[in-house]
Amino acid sequence: MILVTGVSGALGGSILRGLRAHGGLEVAGGSRAGDGGAGGVRLVDFDRPRTLPGAFAGVDVLVLVSAGYAEDDVVLARHGAVVRAAAEAGVRHVVYTSLAGSGDPLSIALAHRWTEARLAEAPFEVTVLRNGLYAELLADLALAGTVGDVLAAPLADGAMPVVARDDLADVAVRVAAETHADLAAGRPRRHAGRTYELEGETALGGADLAALLTEALGRPVGYRPVPLGEARAALGASGLEPYQVGHTLSLFSAAGAGLMRSRGGDLRAFLDVPRPAARVVAARLASAR
Numbered sequence: 001m002i003l004v005t006g007v008s009g010a011l012g013g014s015i016l017r018g019l020r021a022h023g024g025l026e027v028a029g030g031s032r033a034g035d036g037g038a039g040g041v042r043l044v045d046f047d048r049p050r051t052l053p054g055a056f057a058g059v060d061v062l063v064l065v066s067a068g069y070a071e072d073d074v075v076l077a078r079h080g081a082v083v084r085a086a087a088e089a090g091v092r093h094v095v096y097t098s099l100a101g102s103g104d105p106l107s108i109a110l111a112h113r114w115t116e117a118r119l120a121e122a123p124f125e126v127t128v129l130r131n132g133l134y135a136e137l138l139a140d141l142a143l144a145g146t147v148g149d150v151l152a153a154p155l156a157d158g159a160m161p162v163v164a165r166d167d168l169a170d171v172a173v174r175v176a177a178e179t180h181a182d183l184a185a186g187r188p189r190r191h192a193g194r195t196y197e198l199e200g201e202t203a204l205g206g207a208d209l210a211a212l213l214t215e216a217l218g219r220p221v222g223y224r225p226v227p228l229g230e231a232r233a234a235l236g237a238s239g240l241e242p243y244q245v246g247h248t249l250s251l252f253s254a255a256g257a258g259l260m261r262s263r264g265g266d267l268r269a270f271l272d273v274p275r276p277a278a279r280v281v282a283a284r285l286a287s288a289r
């Protein structure tokens with residue numbers, strides 16, 4: 001059986017729907033909003049490790065969707081609890097949604113690389129999906145930084161590679177389904193021990209986002225690069241949690257310094273035609289109109 005965690009979230013929800021649509025697979029979801037299993041969603045709360053043994057019982061392939069919205073120590077405790085519980089429950093293969101190599105300079109990389117290391121020591125096989133930054137996330141940042149006809153962001157002339165979240169879900173569905181098939185057939189698992197870099201092929205910067213905002217909102221929007229200190233003050237006043245301010249600034253800082261570079265990747269090994277990331281950003285911007 002395949003269990004997907006975090007299915008009330010955008011990525012986990014898409015992966016669960018994709019696996020259910022695949023047909024011929026025994027699939028369950030896991031969520032803090034679990035329904036006890038009646039609706040196919042088991043109670044899974046990484047912050048309450050006692051929920052994990054029951055949830056992981058009978059699971060062959062665990063799709064571990066990172067639960068990264070918290071301070072690093074909390075995320076490490078969450079993911080560490082999952083690795084321990086999966087090992088104890090006899091899970092045979094874990095597919096982990098990590099962070100692409102272009103994200104190495106980001107503060108969020110710490111928890112992902114720590115989790116990859118813990119998984120590498122575990123007694124089950126592992127596939128790491130190093131996901132690029134979501135196009136949807138960049139659209140949300142652009143909307144948050146836009147007041148009137150100005151997008152203010154500390155991106156300087158930098159850009160960040162982004163990828164459609166549904167493309168990442170499609171890859172996860174294929175990897176989980178093929179792993180399940182390999183296990184059922186008793187043959188070597190083609191994705192075992194593999195780390196896939198799922199980098200976006202499109203890098204977008206401040207001027208690109210202003211052009212997309214202009215198109216989506218139907219009025220001219222200009223890009224104003226701002227200093228990081230100004231952005232920190234604005235983010236701090238916006239009601240974000242302090243850790244979110246730190247992670248967001250780290251993203252801007254790395255992109256603005258030109259350090260978020262994709263070195264190619266494995267997306268096209270799975271998808272003939274990735275969704276055009278700029279169009280995904282544009283659609284999300286337009287939906288906020």
Ligand SMILES: NC(=O)c1ccc[n+]([C@@H]2O[C@H](COP(=O)([O-])OP(=O)(O)OC[C@H]3O[C@@H](n4cnc5c(N)ncnc54)[C@H](OP(=O)(O)O)[C@@H]3O)[C@@H](O)[C@H]2O)c1
Nearest residue numbers: 006007008009010011031032045046047066067068133134
């Ligand atoms: N690559 C990127 O650009 C990017 C951007 C943002 C985040 N991320 C990472 O990717 C993950 C999925 O992204 P998303 O867009 O689907 O996020 P989302 O829609 O905000 O969903 C948040 C996810 O965190 C899970 N979660 C939170 N606390 C949990 C806990 N205590 N135990 C188990 N699960 C917990 C939620 O599961 P339930 O609510 O179902 O329990 C849900 O799957 C995020 O959690 C984050 O780690 C990546």
